[in-house]
Amino acid sequence: MNKIIELKDVWKIYKIDSFEFAALRGINLDIVKGEFIAIMGSSGSGKSTLLNSVGALDVPSKGRIILDGHDIALLPESDLAQIRGQRIGFIFQAFNLVPSLSAIENVMLPMTFQGILRKERIQRAEKLLDAVGLKEKLYSKPNTLSGGQRQRVAIARSLSNNPEVILADEPTGNLDSKTGGDILNLLINLQKTENKTLIIVTHDEKIAKRADRIAVLSDGQVVKIIKNKK
Amino acid sequence: MIADYVRISFNSIRHRKLRSWLTIIGIIIGIGSIIALISLSQGLQNSIEAQFASFGPDRIIISAKNFQGPGSVFAGITEKDVETTKRIGILRSVSPALARQAQFEYKDKIVFSLLFSIPAAEYIESFADFSPKLEAGRHIREGDKYVVVIGYSVANDMFDKEIRINNRITINGKKFVVVGIQKESGNRDEDNQIATTLEAAREILNEPEDVDMIIARAKSGQDIESVADKIEKALKRSRDDENFQVITPKEIAAQINQVLGVMQAVLVGIAAISLLVGGIGIMNSMYTSVLERTKDIGIMKSIGARNSDILWLFLLEAGMVGFVGGFFGLLLGIGISFGVGEIASQAGIPLLIKPNVYLILFGLFFAIVVGIISGVLPAFQAAKLKPVDALRYE
Numbered sequence: 002m003n004k005i006i007e008l009k010d011v012w013k014i015y016k017i018d019s020f021e022f023a024a025l026r027g028i029n030l031d032i033v034k035g036e037f038i039a040i041m042g043s044s045g046s047g048k049s050t051l052l053n054s055v056g057a058l059d060v061p062s063k064g065r066i067i068l069d070g071h072d073i074a075l076l077p078e079s080d081l082a083q084i085r086g087q088r089i090g091f092i093f094q095a096f097n098l099v100p101s102l103s104a105i106e107n108v109m110l111p112m113t114f115q116g117i118l119r120k121e122r123i124q125r126a127e128k129l130l131d132a133v134g135l136k137e138k139l140y141s142k143p144n145t146l147s148g149g150q151r152q153r154v155a156i157a158r159s160l161s162n163n164p165e166v167i168l169a170d171e172p173t174g175n176l177d178s179k180t181g182g183d184i185l186n187l188l189i190n191l192q193k194t195e196n197k198t199l200i201i202v203t204h205d206e207k208i209a210k211r212a213d214r215i216a217v218l219s220d221g222q223v224v225k226i227i228k229n230k231k
Numbered sequence: 232m233i234a235d236y237v238r239i240s241f242n243s244i245r246h247r248k249l250r251s252w253l254t255i256i257g258i259i260i261g262i263g264s265i266i267a268l269i270s271l272s273q274g275l276q277n278s279i280e281a282q283f284a285s286f287g288p289d290r291i292i293i294s295a296k297n298f299q300g301p302g303s304v305f306a307g308i309t310e311k312d313v314e315t316t317k318r319i320g321i322l323r324s325v326s327p328a329l330a331r332q333a334q335f336e337y338k339d340k341i342v343f344s345l346l347f348s349i350p351a352a353e354y355i356e357s358f359a360d361f362s363p364k365l366e367a368g369r370h371i372r373e374g375d376k377y378v379v380v381i382g383y384s385v386a387n388d389m390f391d392k393e394i395r396i397n398n399r400i401t402i403n404g405k406k407f408v409v410v411g412i413q414k415e416s417g418n419r420d421e422d423n424q425i426a427t428t429l430e431a432a433r434e435i436l437n438e439p440e441d442v443d444m445i446i447a448r449a450k451s452g453q454d455i456e457s458v459a460d461k462i463e464k465a466l467k468r469s470r471d472d473e474n475f476q477v478i479t480p481k482e483i484a485a486q487i488n489q490v491l492g493v494m495q496a497v498l499v500g501i502a503a504i505s506l507l508v509g510g511i512g513i514m515n516s517m518y519t520s521v522l523e524r525t526k527d528i529g530i531m532k533s534i535g536a537r538n539s540d541i542l543w544l545f546l547l548e549a550g551m552v553g554f555v556g557g558f559f560g561l562l563l564g565i566g567i568s569f570g571v572g573e574i575a576s577q578a579g580i581p582l583l584i585k586p587n588v589y590l591i592l593f594g595l596f597f598a599i600v601v602g603i604i605s606g607v608l609p610a611f612q613a614a615k616l617k618p619v620d621a622l623r624y625e
Binding site for chain 2: 078
């Protein structure tokens, strides 16, 4: 089995004044390339912290996070930025589009930071927005788009630098169940056709059931791994 | 790459239209007032220098000490001093001049004004080329006596009826023929001047000896300051006093420039304060922009923006605000200076306003620099935000 991400005894400890709080307490988890894994757990169980650490948005206090054989846990910010830009695509519950930029500009933005030529960026962004069904909304600002449409833009954006790993934090949490279902189908479709590794943080059982595996977190520890039968 | 950042920053400025414009207005006022104040005081300097240029760089004026200009009360210079000056022998010309209040009458209207006079034979050499050019008629020349050359306002405004060439005006009861009318110069003293021959003036003013000033001209190539020095020594010896002054154009220009320099420094100081306020405005706006867009910064970082990218974006934003403010500030400043210049010349104070390329470039550059400097701190603050903290910000 081809492991793309390995978490080895990952700890995240927040210090507030003299009070210490461990959000992650020695997480060990291997994720296989092309797999869809759901991370579940009650609020405060550490699932978002885990996702942020895997996505190089946050640095663990202790332990190792190995992405494709390289430990990224203690890299400097500039290297982390590069990893976020090239290897990882992030999808958020609140969509997190840049409000001053149009749909296509939002999709182009990650490519801008990687220094890709404008012509190529436009072509690729158009193709991606077409693929998520937003061909007609290329130049719309986020505030003119519906929640479902915004999340589609966010998905197109997460794919713009063709990353190996897609991380989604409650991607359907702000959407009604039908739209949420569509978005989930879109993500799973991508994972299958493009062989992406998809990690979704959710507390929605229906989403979790469609994953290959479910990692259940409690109090900052993986308490259970469930393999779904297909 | 930089074009993309400009586009992103520009979008962000547009997105926060009102606040951006308020900041820009601060810069517009700052730059506008600096440009206006500098070009107005430069205009003043220009017009003073232009007057001195018409005065002639080779002229030396000898007058009694505390001589405050034609018409003021003074005494002390006589024909004897004219002779002494002539005897030095190094000057191209030496002419005595007399300038006194006199009574002028034309078509039953009586006006009191200044009568300027110089020997008829020396009028052209000593005087004609530093008074306004003629609109009609001729200069006073050798052999003339009861003739006058009048300024533009004298011909057109001073009396009830316009004066034409060959009209006669009465000065202190004696009739004079108008042989020349000068063009409008914009300078009140010049436009109100009436010039005649010294020979006639001595007669009607009953002033056989006194001289108000001596107009001397140096030969070309002579060092004017050393010539002035020699005149001063000769006069000191012959008069045995120091109740006279020898003035060169350079000295006057230096004195005026000194005064103007102080004035300019004060004006620029005032304008700099308003620019400082504008700069603080940019800084404030950039800080709010950083706060407002903490989440955007988090988003950008989560999709691969490096700290340097964020820094650039914010600096560009600040620089662009500075540039736009500087640009409109320049327009405002130039507009104000031309407006004030126009009003001033209508009021009789000519200001030669010339748009100065260096000043314009300086204004624009300064505005951008103020923008960037004010943006540096907020931009650094934005750049060093941790992505996960920035994302959590609502």
